[in-house]
Amino acid sequence: MIKKLFNKYYHLFPEKIILMHQLINEKKTHNKDLKNGLPSFIRSNYLKHLKDKKFLKIYNKIKDITLIDILRLYELWYLIYQSNKLNDGVYLEVGAYKGGSSIIIGSALNEFNINKKLFIADTFDGVAKASSKDNKYIGGEHKFTDIDFIIKNLNKNNIENFEILKGVFPDFNSKKIKDKIRFIHIDVDTYKSAQDIVEWSYTKLVNNGLIIFDDYGFIGCEGITKLCEEYEKDNRFIFYHNINGHCILIKQN
Numbered sequence: 129m130i131k132k133l134f135n136k137y138y139h140l141f142p143e144k145i146i147l148m149h150q151l152i153n154e155k156k157t158h159n160k161d162l163k164n165g166l167p168s169f170i171r172s173n174y175l176k177h178l179k180d181k182k183f184l185k186i187y188n189k190i191k192d193i194t195l196i197d198i199l200r201l202y203e204l205w206y207l208i209y210q211s212n213k214l215n216d217g218v219y220l221e222v223g224a225y226k227g228g229s230s231i232i233i234g235s236a237l238n239e240f241n242i243n244k245k246l247f248i249a250d251t252f253d254g255v256a257k258a259s260s261k262d263n264k265y266i267g268g269e270h271k272f273t274d275i276d277f278i279i280k281n282l283n284k285n286n287i288e289n290f291e292i293l294k295g296v297f298p299d300f301n302s303k304k305i306k307d308k309i310r311f312i313h314i315d316v317d318t319y320k321s322a323q324d325i326v327e328w329s330y331t332k333l334v335n336n337g338l339i340i341f342d343d344y345g346f347i348g349c350e351g352i353t354k355l356c357e358e359y360e361k362d363n364r365f366i367f368y369h370n371i372n373g374h375c376i377l378i379k380q381n
């Protein structure tokens with residue numbers, strides 16, 4: 129009966145009918161949601177990333193050279209746009225691998241007319257500083273050595289204002305960053321690598337500067353989750369837990 133009504137009137141009020149359908153079903157699923165931890169129905173249908181043609185154009189070019197999914201990449205893209213409200217500072221990514229997320233960041237800087245330098249740091253020798261705090265990584269994973277491939281791809285996408293920093297960061301090459309920093313994307317997979325980057329950067333970050341951690345809450349990246357939750361208690365930062373796999377820290381003076 130309900131199905132018949134649904135089919136008959138759907139074309140008249142599609143949004144209202146979808147909402148009604150969701151509300152009815154949502155009631156039935158509350159207990160299941162508590163068990164699964166995720167809602168069975170997502171009521172927000174506003175998939176902003178699928179409406180953003182400029183983002184999608186870049187995403188389609190890099191989707192095969194990144195380990196990051198569309199939602200986290202869109203969050204990077206969008207936070208770059210928002211970061212231009214900060215007074216000063218350059219951009220830093222640690223953990224570039226094949227350069228997919230670097231191209232998203234560089235393209236966002238172009239798209240939003242942000243004339244600031246992007247530093248791209250990687251060992252180009254795989255994951256570093258694995259320790260007993262990391263349950264899966266042992267060091268050397270995600271090794272990608274073809275820096276020319278990354279540079280060519282950045283140039284092909286009209287990204288010119290960047291510098292590659294090769295070596296374990298911040299132990300090597302961090303002195304090349306003389307300016308204040310407003311945005312750091314940390315995608316390095318291990319506890320100690322990520323901790324050293326945050327501690328090195330603290331005094332260089334502008335007030336309200338953003339640190340975005342990839343891998344927060346990921347199976348296999350428990351070291352990153354542990355570290356982020358230590359920063360949750362740290363008054364130097366506002367901690368924001370995003371269920372998409374990002375943890376965001378906002379520096380407080």
Ligand SMILES: C[S@@+](CC[C@H](N)C(=O)[O-])C[C@H]1O[C@@H](n2cnc3c(N)ncnc32)[C@H](O)[C@@H]1O
Nearest residue numbers: 194195223225229250251254256296297316321
């Ligand atoms: C998961 S990959 C990065 C993925 C990349 N952001 C993407 O879009 O696919 C992790 C990278 O971090 C690098 N890495 C890990 N620890 C590092 C450190 N302390 N300094 C520099 N690079 C590091 C590794 O070499 C590897 O390329």
